[in-house]
Amino acid sequence: MSEQTITRRSFLKTSAWASALFAATPFWATDLDQPMPAEYLSPVPLKTPIEWTTPADFAATDPAVLALNRIAFGPRPGDVERVQAMGIEAYIEQQLAPESLDDIHVDEMLRVFPSLTMDIPALIQNYAVPFMKSANGKGKNRMTAGGGLFGSPDDPTQMGGMPMMADYRLQGVLELVQATLLRQVYSERQLFELMVDFWTNHFNIYILKNQCRVLKTWDDREVIRKHALGKFRDLLMASAKSPAMLIFLDNVNNVKGVPQENYARELMELHTVGVDGGYTQSDVQNVARAFTGWSVEAPRRSVLGPDYAEAGSFLFRPRQHDNDAKTVLGMNLPAGLGIRDGEQVLEMLAKHPKTAQHISSKLVQRFVDDVPPPALVARAADTFLKTDGDIRAVMSTILHSDEFKTSFGKKVKRPLEFIASSLRALDASPTDVDLKKVALKGALGSKLQTRKRQPDEPIARTLRALGQVPFLWPAPNGYPDAAAAWVNTNNLLTRWNFSLALTSGRVLEFDAELAPAAQGATPDALVNEWSEKILHRALPDADRAKLIEYVRGDNSPDNGRVANLVALLLASPHFQYR
Amino acid sequence: MFDISKRRELLKKSGVLALGMMAFPAWMPRVAFRANQTATKNPILVVIFMRGGADGLNIIVPHGDHDYYAHRSALAIKQPNAQNEDSAIDLDGYFGLHPQLRPLKELWDQRALAAVHAVGSPDPTHSHFDAMDYMERGTPGEKSMQTGWIGRHLQVKASENKSPFRAVGLGTIVQQSLRGPIPTIALQSIADFHLRGDKNELARIQQTISSLYDGSDWIDIEGQETLAAMDTLAKIANQRYTPSHGAKYPTGYFGQSLATLAQLIQADMGVEVAAVDIGGWDTHRAQGADDGTMGSLLKEFAEGLQAFYTDMQDRMQDITIVSMSEFGRRAQENSSGGTDHGHGNVMFVLGGGINGGKVYGEWPTLASDKLYGPGDLAVTTDFRDVLGEITQKRLGNPNLAAVFPNYTQFNFRGIV
Numbered sequence: 001m002s003e004q005t006i007t008r009r010s011f012l013k014t015s016a017w018a019s020a021l022f023a024a025t026p027f028w029a030t031d032l033d034q035p036m037p038a039e040y041l042s043p044v045p046l047k048t049p050i051e052w053t054t055p056a057d058f059a060a061t062d063p064a065v066l067a068l069n070r071i072a073f074g075p076r077p078g079d080v081e082r083v084q085a086m087g088i089e090a091y092i093e094q095q096l097a098p099e100s101l102d103d104i105h106v107d108e109m110l111r112v113f114p115s116l117t118m119d120i121p122a123l124i125q126n127y128a129v130p131f132m133k134s135a136n137g138k139g140k141n142r143m144t145a146g147g148g149l150f151g152s153p154d155d156p157t158q159m160g161g162m163p164m165m166a167d168y169r170l171q172g173v174l175e176l177v178q179a180t181l182l183r184q185v186y187s188e189r190q191l192f193e194l195m196v197d198f199w200t201n202h203f204n205i206y207i208l209k210n211q212c213r214v215l216k217t218w219d220d221r222e223v224i225r226k227h228a229l230g231k232f233r234d235l236l237m238a239s240a241k242s243p244a245m246l247i248f249l250d251n252v253n254n255v256k257g258v259p260q261e262n263y264a265r266e267l268m269e270l271h272t273v274g275v276d277g278g279y280t281q282s283d284v285q286n287v288a289r290a291f292t293g294w295s296v297e298a299p300r301r302s303v304l305g306p307d308y309a310e311a312g313s314f315l316f317r318p319r320q321h322d323n324d325a326k327t328v329l330g331m332n333l334p335a336g337l338g339i340r341d342g343e344q345v346l347e348m349l350a351k352h353p354k355t356a357q358h359i360s361s362k363l364v365q366r367f368v369d370d371v372p373p374p375a376l377v378a379r380a381a382d383t384f385l386k387t388d389g390d391i392r393a394v395m396s397t398i399l400h401s402d403e404f405k406t407s408f409g410k411k412v413k414r415p416l417e418f419i420a421s422s423l424r425a426l427d428a429s430p431t432d433v434d435l436k437k438v439a440l441k442g443a444l445g446s447k448l449q450t451r452k453r454q455p456d457e458p459i460a461r462t463l464r465a466l467g468q469v470p471f472l473w474p475a476p477n478g479y480p481d482a483a484a485a486w487v488n489t490n491n492l493l494t495r496w497n498f499s500l501a502l503t504s505g506r507v508l509e510f511d512a513e514l515a516p517a518a519q520g521a522t523p524d525a526l527v528n529e530w531s532e533k534i535l536h537r538a539l540p541d542a543d544r545a546k547l548i549e550y551v552r553g554d555n556s557p558d559n560g561r562v563a564n565l566v567a568l569l570l571a572s573p574h575f576q577y578r
Numbered sequence: 579m580f581d582i583s584k585r586r587e588l589l590k591k592s593g594v595l596a597l598g599m600m601a602f603p604a605w606m607p608r609v610a611f612r613a614n615q616t617a618t619k620n621p622i623l624v625v626i627f628m629r630g631g632a633d634g635l636n637i638i639v640p641h642g643d644h645d646y647y648a649h650r651s652a653l654a655i656k657q658p659n660a661q662n663e664d665s666a667i668d669l670d671g672y673f674g675l676h677p678q679l680r681p682l683k684e685l686w687d688q689r690a691l692a693a694v695h696a697v698g699s700p701d702p703t704h705s706h707f708d709a710m711d712y713m714e715r716g717t718p719g720e721k722s723m724q725t726g727w728i729g730r731h732l733q734v735k736a737s738e739n740k741s742p743f744r745a746v747g748l749g750t751i752v753q754q755s756l757r758g759p760i761p762t763i764a765l766q767s768i769a770d771f772h773l774r775g776d777k778n779e780l781a782r783i784q785q786t787i788s789s790l791y792d793g794s795d796w797i798d799i800e801g802q803e804t805l806a807a808m809d810t811l812a813k814i815a816n817q818r819y820t821p822s823h824g825a826k827y828p829t830g831y832f833g834q835s836l837a838t839l840a841q842l843i844q845a846d847m848g849v850e851v852a853a854v855d856i857g858g859w860d861t862h863r864a865q866g867a868d869d870g871t872m873g874s875l876l877k878e879f880a881e882g883l884q885a886f887y888t889d890m891q892d893r894m895q896d897i898t899i900v901s902m903s904e905f906g907r908r909a910q911e912n913s914s915g916g917t918d919h920g921h922g923n924v925m926f927v928l929g930g931g932i933n934g935g936k937v938y939g940e941w942p943t944l945a946s947d948k949l950y951g952p953g954d955l956a957v958t959t960d961f962r963d964v965l966g967e968i969t970q971k972r973l974g975n976p977n978l979a980a981v982f983p984n985y986t987q988f989n990f991r992g993i994v
Contacts, residue, residue: 250914253862253863253912253913253914255913257913258912258913260862260912260913260914260918261918261919262862262918265704265705269705269707275705275707281702281704281951281952284704285952412797465750465766465770466750467749467750467751474857475706475707477707480751483796483797484757485751486751487796487800488750488751488752488762488763488764488800489765489800489803490749490750490764490766491764493771493772493773493804493808497774497775500773500774500783501774501775504775543789546786546789546790547786547790549786550782550783550786554779554782555779556778556779560776560779564775564776564779564783567783568783568786571787571790572787573790573791573797573798573801576797
């Protein structure tokens with residue numbers, strides 16, 4: 001690979017994404033995974049109780065529609081009929097075996113993102129080093145106080161000073177974020193992509209922290225994607241040795257004598273047993289000691305020299321490891337275990353009953369209900385323990401359950417799901433803002449089109465306004481998963497605006513051509529046709545009447561009134577539910 | 579009512595200002611230069627959350643405590659030295675300001691700014707999420723309360739304020755402290771808070787959306803709030819905001835949040851409480867001493883507050899700003915040039931009607947036997963004492979039992 005800027009096809013305008021990412025200032029929000037209850041606990045009686053009720057029209061929803069909204073990012077045209085024909089159970093089984101589904105179109109699309117398949121040395125060589133050279137033509141590294149991508153060559157534990165945002169090009173980040181969105185919209189392996197999304201948040205890594213900018217791509221492929229429907233133990237072990245994770249949670253600075261607790265704490269609190277897992281501060285400190293020396297390879301010479309081949313890979317440093325005996329959650333680790341200290345802690349945590357409970361509860365919350373039904377959580381946890389943490393088996397228990405089948409209206413779409421489901425519902429295709437590139441469009445079988453009107457809504461800006469750009473959640477706990485976190489004024493207004501933009505051709509990266517209204521189509525007919533296409537269920541009479549009245553009075557030229565009608569459907573409360 | 583812009587003149591003339599700049603030992607009683615204000619008719623509360631566990635020991639520096647320097651050979655802020663502008667800015671002979679907080683010194687000298695040290699939550703947790711939760715819910719150790727302390731305050735305080743902007747959370751997710759039955763606006767930008775589309779149809783589109791969201795489910799209520807906010811903001815959205823008195827907000831999320839808030843207040847939108855976040859304080863490594871990561875954050879923090887104060891000075895008799903963080907950081911620096919999670923921390927209180935220019939609280943010292951847990955600054959003032967005093971005296975709400983349930987032994991420090 002040449003050292004120059006990688007020229008590559010992109011249908012997503014790089015500058016728009018870059019500005020979205022640069023401007024996405026990190027913020028912390030509280031863990032909002034507690035759902036809104038029917039009544040607030042308050043000593044003062046409320047005048048107007050706010051109740052979280054399931055809307056009445058959900059009672060009549062077809063199970064296929066539910067399945068496509070929960071196990072997929074929403075139905076595309078024809079999906080509901082297809083799933084009805086094969087039957088829900090068969091559909092669930094098919095999605096639980098993603099390897100049996102081919103994904104040629106998506107593979108074609110993703111070929112424009114070379115970083116996705118690169119190993120760590122290639123990632124560093126192509127996405128970090130070229131930029132560092134160009135940053136200072138003299139070849140001296142002025143970016144980090146420590147003097148290199150991995151800090152001072154003589155002190156591999158010192159990972160360099162704080163990165164200055166403007167100094168690192170975000171090419172790798174842009175590719176991964178765009179690829180993630182494309183996969184969610186276009187992959188046939190929809191459940192797999194939802195599992196990837198789940199584990200990405202569960203083992204969250206803030207991609208803009210230092211070298212995570214290039215190393216998260218490796219983590220996404222070799223940790224998350226590799227084990228998303230596999231064994232939890234394998235996933236956990238891979239995550240613990242993932243260079244991006246070790247950097248994000250500061251374990252690269254966890255050394256004998258001065259343990260660094262960040263990873264140890266989150267390993268237990270977030271990744272495995274959960275905050276009520278029964279561990280003490282002493283356990284946290286001992287787990288930290290168990291993981292001393294779990295680090296990342298740094299180059300022996302200047303990073304700009306030839307010896308960075310191993311840089312960025314996991315490396316256990318025995319001399320930094322605290323080899324003394326330790327006790328963790330009642331398990332004794334005798335002295336002298338070296339790397340087995342940490343590995344045994346992981347093995348123990350992976351099969352801990354509290355881990356089974358914690359993971360199952362999160363999965364049930366994600367796929368079934370903001371208030372996870374305890375009986376289902378218990379059954380899923382039971383499956384977890386019986387199958388030694390087989391994620392596929394746990395998902396099977398959850399998805400085949402009665403609770404799942406009757407959970408209409410219990411989940412609200414998060415921003416990414418809202419965007420993806422809108423694009424899928426309208427069968428949107430990627431535009432080609434760079435008109436010189438043809439193959440991308442060809443891969444999807446659609447014609448290249450010349451855009452006459454300049455679109456003005458880059459999707460990155462919408463995602464940022466909605467607060468869910470992939471990999472940009474700065475805390476280790478991942479994006480929140482309860483409706484309470486996402487249903488607010490800012491979010492709703494942004495969704496309404498996105499709906500209007502998508503249907504009027506103003507989204508930069510996607511084209512949603514709406515079939516023109518048939519000759520002489522009445523407002524009634526149009527509303528029936530499109531509410532069926534978008535919502536796949538009957539609208540409440542009152543809402544249908546309002547939409548008919550709207551269409552009747554819309555004087556837009558061309559297909560304008562269909563566009564506005566579809567926008568209203570996407571903006572409606574009905575489309576916000578999963 | 580004191581007019582703040584005239585204060586400096588008065589203080590200058592009486593020579594007191596000059597006096598205030600000398601180093602006074604902490605035990606010397608502070609003279610209250612402002613009468614104890616009762617709550618104003620339209621109080622406004624701004625709560626700033628410094629997310630990540632800000633290092634209070636380097637914010638209000640205990641330069642008079644020799645153990646501070648023993649614990650932090652690399653990270654300590656140097657003792658006040660007029661020749662060295664990287665050293666602490668002395669406040670009272672024992673405590674000093676981090677040098678990057680220089681913009682706040684004037685507010686301090688004007689007695690508009692107070693600090694509380696060794697303040698925090700009684701709960702020992704070092705988990706960001708738990709600690710933030712407890713603080714924002716206002717119930718340390720308890721997660722059953724689904725509302726936030728500010729949400730409950732609004733709920734129990736008798737008010738005719740029906741504005742959709744009564745409670746504003748700056749950002750994309752509503753802060754936990756605001757959660758409650760009074761609907762809250764999550765707002766990022768005033769200019770963007772409207773529908774965008776075909777001008778000819780937009781009014782009817784908006785009307786239809788309104789009718790689609792006319793149910794009684796929670797999502798409908800949020801929809802109605804959104805539309806009410808859009809209508810209200812439409813009145814000021816086209817005006818370019820010019821801060822008063824030459825105030826300049828720093829660029830960046832925090833500064834822009836404050837500028838947006840200022841614009842809402844100046845336009846009399848009915849803002850009663852607002853929550854603003856500033857993140858990035860979790861400095862486990864490469865924290866920097868007088869400059870670096872934390873120094874840059876402090877500069878942004880100070881410039882933002884100073885700009886807001888300057889901009890809003892004609893209304894400061896109504897406004898109270900309080901800052902907090904979920905916990906402080908350990909006394910001893912770690913091996914990565916940073917600090918780990920701690921306990922006791924700093925809170926700032928800024929506004930008209932507070933007794934500023936003083937560091938409140940009992941300083942437990944950083945002696946080894948006085949540290950808490952694994953080596954943290956102890957907590958000698960419960961954060962609810964500070965928030966409770968503000969709620970009662972500045973916001974005029976005496977029903978503290980509802981705002982902070984299960985907390986009865988309030989110990990007001992006289993900040994208000």
